[in-house]
Amino acid sequence: MESQAASRDGHGDQRFASGKSVSFNSRMGDADFQNSWNGEIGFVGSDRRFAFSRQSSFRQSDAATPLSTPGEQLQPFLSRSVSSISIPPDAYASESNEITWKENDTSSVEKTSLLSAVLFIARAIRTGSRPMKRLFFMISLNVAYSTAEFIIGILSGRVGLVSDAFHLTFGCGLLTFSLFAMATSRKRPDNVYTYGYKRLEVLSAFTNALFLLFMAFSLAVEALHAFIQDESEHKHYLIVSAVTNLLVNLIGVWFFRSYARVNLVYRKPEDMNYHSVCLHVLADSIRSAGLILASWLLALGVKNAEVLCLGLVSSIVFVVVMPLFRATGGILLQMTPPSIPSSAFTKCLRQISAIDGVSEVSQSQFWELVPGHVIGSLLIQVRKGSDEHLILRHVHNLYSDLGIQDLTVQTNFV
Amino acid sequence: MVVEFVAGFMSNSLGLISDACHMLFDCAALAIGLYASYISRLPANDQFNYGRGRFEVLSGYVNAVLLVLVGALIVLESFERILDPQEISTSSLLVVSVGGLLVNVVGLIFFHEEHHHAHGGAGPCSHSHHQHQHGHGHLDVHFQSCEHHHDNQEGLSLSSGTYHSKSCENDHHCHGHAHSSHNEQEKMVADVQPFHSSSLDDHHHGHSNHTEHFDSHNKVVLDKPVCKHDHLGHNHQHDHLCHNHQHDHDHSHVSAQCESLSERENPSAEANIQEKTHKHHHIDHNMEGIFLHVLADTMGSVGVVISTLLIRYKGWLVADPACSIFISVMIIASVVPLLRNSAEILLQRVPRAHEKDLKAALAAVTNIKGVHCLQNVHVWNLTNTDIVGTLHLHISQDIDKDSEKERVSCMLHDADIKDLILQVEYVKGK
Numbered sequence: 124m125e126s127q128a129a130s131r132d133g134h135g136d137q138r139f140a141s142g143k144s145v146s147f148n149s150r151m152g153d154a155d156f157q158n159s160w161n162g163e164i165g166f167v168g169s170d171r172r173f174a175f176s177r178q179s180s181f182r183q184s185d186a187a188t189p190l191s192t193p194g195e196q197l198q199p200f201l202s203r204s205v206s207s208i209s210i211p212p213d214a215y216a217s218e219s220n221e222i223t224w225k226e227n228d229t230s231s232v233e234k235t236s237l238l239s240a241v242l243f244i245a246r247a248i249r250t251g252s253r254p255m256k257r258l259f260f261m262i263s264l265n266v267a268y269s270t271a272e273f274i275i276g277i278l279s280g281r282v283g284l285v286s287d288a289f290h291l292t293f294g295c296g297l298l299t300f301s302l303f304a305m306a307t308s309r310k311r312p313d314n315v316y317t318y319g320y321k322r323l324e325v326l327s328a329f330t331n332a333l334f335l336l337f338m339a340f341s342l343a344v345e346a347l348h349a350f351i352q353d354e355s356e357h358k359h360y361l362i363v364s365a366v367t368n369l370l371v372n373l374i375g376v377w378f379f380r381s382y383a384r385v386n387l388v389y390r391k392p393e394d395m396n397y398h399s400v401c402l403h404v405l406a407d408s409i410r411s412a413g414l415i416l417a418s419w420l421l422a423l424g425v426k427n428a429e430v431l432c433l434g435l436v437s438s439i440v441f442v443v444v445m446p447l448f449r450a451t452g453g454i455l456l457q458m459t460p461p462s463i464p465s466s467a468f469t470k471c472l473r474q475i476s477a478i479d480g481v482s483e484v485s486q487s488q489f490w491e492l493v494p495g496h497v498i499g500s501l502l503i504q505v506r507k508g509s510d511e512h513l514i515l516r517h518v519h520n521l522y523s524d525l526g527i528q529d530l531t532v533q534t535n536f537v
Numbered sequence: 538m539v540v541e542f543v544a545g546f547m548s549n550s551l552g553l554i555s556d557a558c559h560m561l562f563d564c565a566a567l568a569i570g571l572y573a574s575y576i577s578r579l580p581a582n583d584q585f586n587y588g589r590g591r592f593e594v595l596s597g598y599v600n601a602v603l604l605v606l607v608g609a610l611i612v613l614e615s616f617e618r619i620l621d622p623q624e625i626s627t628s629s630l631l632v633v634s635v636g637g638l639l640v641n642v643v644g645l646i647f648f649h650e651e652h653h654h655a656h657g658g659a660g661p662c663s664h665s666h667h668q669h670q671h672g673h674g675h676l677d678v679h680f681q682s683c684e685h686h687h688d689n690q691e692g693l694s695l696s697s698g699t700y701h702s703k704s705c706e707n708d709h710h711c712h713g714h715a716h717s718s719h720n721e722q723e724k725m726v727a728d729v730q731p732f733h734s735s736s737l738d739d740h741h742h743g744h745s746n747h748t749e750h751f752d753s754h755n756k757v758v759l760d761k762p763v764c765k766h767d768h769l770g771h772n773h774q775h776d777h778l779c780h781n782h783q784h785d786h787d788h789s790h791v792s793a794q795c796e797s798l799s800e801r802e803n804p805s806a807e808a809n810i811q812e813k814t815h816k817h818h819h820i821d822h823n824m825e826g827i828f829l830h831v832l833a834d835t836m837g838s839v840g841v842v843i844s845t846l847l848i849r850y851k852g853w854l855v856a857d858p859a860c861s862i863f864i865s866v867m868i869i870a871s872v873v874p875l876l877r878n879s880a881e882i883l884l885q886r887v888p889r890a891h892e893k894d895l896k897a898a899l900a901a902v903t904n905i906k907g908v909h910c911l912q913n914v915h916v917w918n919l920t921n922t923d924i925v926g927t928l929h930l931h932i933s934q935d936i937d938k939d940s941e942k943e944r945v946s947c948m949l950h951d952a953d954i955k956d957l958i959l960q961v962e963y964v965k966g967k
Contacts (some may be wrong), residue, residue, distance in 0.1 A: 282621040289613040456591040488586035500958040531927040
């Protein structure tokens with residue numbers, strides 16, 4: 124099917140080539156992953172059949188692409204799409220056994236005690252991927268550091284240290300939420316969350332971004348305070364803590380260095396979460412760097428250095444976080460995926476309405492569950508007497524060319 | 538806010554400035570909420586295939602998260618204060634806090650009017666009486682700490698609350714009715730209710746006993762309709778409270794209850810009515826978020842006033858942090874249900890209220906002769922009230938497709954899925 128995409132691109136849609144095939148690749152990986160746990164249900168080897176369909180379509184793709192003459196194309200569609208339609212890649216057999224599994228599923232969802240959550244996270248971390256282990260390491264490092272700071276602050280009676288420790292723990296809470304999202308998102312879809320838990324990663328990225336925006340705002344307020352009050356008391360122990368904090372956070376930035384950029388093309392659901400974690404750590408280190416810079420400038424005797432640095436840091440954080448905020452917000456708002464241009468959708472609609480027997484296409488709704496997983500639904504009015512099954516396959520093929528696998532098409536006779 | 542800001546700059550007072558910043562933050566949150574409630578009514582377009590109803594859910598979520606963040610920050614800061622009690626100049630603080638309270642009240646009035654404008658466009662708002670019951674049940678939980686405000690309102694509100702008894706008979710009532718019954722609620726707040734002790738957990742459990750609450754409240758029925766705009770700010774506040782709670786509870790459990798009551802008698806007709814009812818609910822998570830925000834502010838001001846008085850007359854320096862901890866814990870506790878609901882919607886969960894119906898409907902569909910299997914069943918909430926479902930139905934070849942489709946979609950419609958896309962495929966064999 125990949126090659127279909129390629130051939131369609133050859134037909135003149137060159138600009139979609141990169142984005143589409145990339146997103147489709149990730150879908151295929153996804154499908155493999157989910158088939159591995161669907162395996163015991165009886166769809167073993169579906170990816171093999173996929174491979175076969177890919178092969179056959181490669182040969183026929185040239186004939187199959189001009190879609191306006193379905194009459195002579197019927198045979199190839201049939202032979203090809205039997206495999207491609209009756210084996211949607213993922214979440215397939217889940218519903219059929221969900222009905223039998225319902226009771227224990229719901230019960231396991233309902234009980235969410237703290238202990239079980241902790242155990243769950245611990246198990247997930249043990250079996251988890253590398254970024255997860257790194258994040259866990261980061262969090263424990265942060266917690267250890269802040270506890271040390273807290274104890275020192277209490278013992279030496281310095282409130283500044285204690286408050287700094289509190290703030291660190293506060294940030295750690297959100298990182299823990301990210302970790303929880305990573306751990307949970309690997310759970311398979313059940314009958315409560317029918318799309319699986321992957322969206323939790325997007326949600327946690329959004330929450331993280333929101334927190335960072337809030338932090339930018341509060342930094343700006345702090346800058347205003349500093350501007351008005353103009354307290355230039357030197358807090359040397361705070362400098363030490365800022366430097367240590369900066370070092371700790373720089374380790375985190377190093378861990379997630381592949382995500383350390385402002386604009387990122389999200390291909391996998393994990394990308395957003397990792398990006399948000401990276402931005403969080405980055406923002407923290409920027410803040411500590413700003414504090415260090417401010418104290419240095421104050422020592423040099425620059426007026427209003429604190430205001431300057433705080434304002435700078437807050438605006439940097441704001442600018443850095445905004446793209447992530449937009450992207451995650453767009454997904455959560457059920458927007459049409461920005462990775463697929465709207466002209467592609469209109470083109471598809473045109474092609475569908477050009478099919479013999481289709482009288483009207485309506486309610487075409489597409490949205491992105493997680494980055495790289497587009498879901499769509501469509502309502503087609505079909506004239507009496509035409510073979511709706513063929514039309515169905517045709518439509519499914521069209522959209523799977525765009526990388527949309529999860530498609531539901533309702534056909535109504537006029 | 539601007540006045541406070543300017544005054545703060547003129548007098549170089551830090552307290553005023555920080556309060557103004559807080560105000561700015563609130564205003565931003567409110568602006569987000571109002572913008573969301575405006576924009577969610579725009580029709581669907583290329584970019585938003587489902588319309589923009591999600592804006593409301595998202596803004597509710599944002600508001601909840603921000604409130605939790607602020608609450609947590611306040612708790613942390615109060616811990617610091619406990620560790621290191623600071624001398625507070627009470628006189629200036631009292632002025633600031635009373636000013637803040639006044640501004641908050643003004644904000645509440647503004648918010649109320651805005652809310653009305655926004656709401657008026659949506660046409661008559663019809664709620665079934667079940668929702669009111671729930672509103673009653675929860676009102677006091679939130680407002681118990683603000684009671685001293687309502688003393689001046691008590692006489693007024695005693696004469697209110699006429700139409701509520703009527704609304705018991707007709708299943709729906711219009712806007713005016715709804716509001717007049719809100720005033721009754723205010724009365725109930727003014728009286729200290731026996732179930733103050735019922736904790737916030739009540740939001741989710743044990744709703745069967747609300748009918749009794751309702752009955753007990755309904756004794757306060759007099760015969761004078763009240764024009765709500767004559768009232769002062771406090772009164773408006775109550776209107777909001779009621780509104781928001783209705784919607785919240787409608788979402789989470791009322792509908793299930795209503796349906797189980799009503800659908801027994803006349804499934805299809807009731808389903809239609811239900812549909813209409815749902816259509817007009819436009820204020821939900823979003824408005825609840827806004828409201829909780831305003832409520833949090835007011836409670837914060839009240840707490841500051843109380844703690845200032847305590848510090849001044851009793852000399853308890855711990856009163857200030859203790860008060861703030863108490864208030865922020867209350868805020869967080871009241872926000873958690875909103876946070877959970879909106880997060881569940883954002884995560885495309887199967888609607889909680891319809892879970893059982895849906896399960897039953899799906900089981901019934903699978904039991905139809907000729908239905909081979911169901912696949913890719915996805916049901917989720919677009920907004921608080923709109924439910925979207927997609928489904929692949931595999932049926933044997935020897936069965937009439939159209940009638941089958943009709944039947945299945947009818948069954949699922951009864952399970953309250955409004956927007957259903959059903960793909961029917963033939964399966965060979967069997």
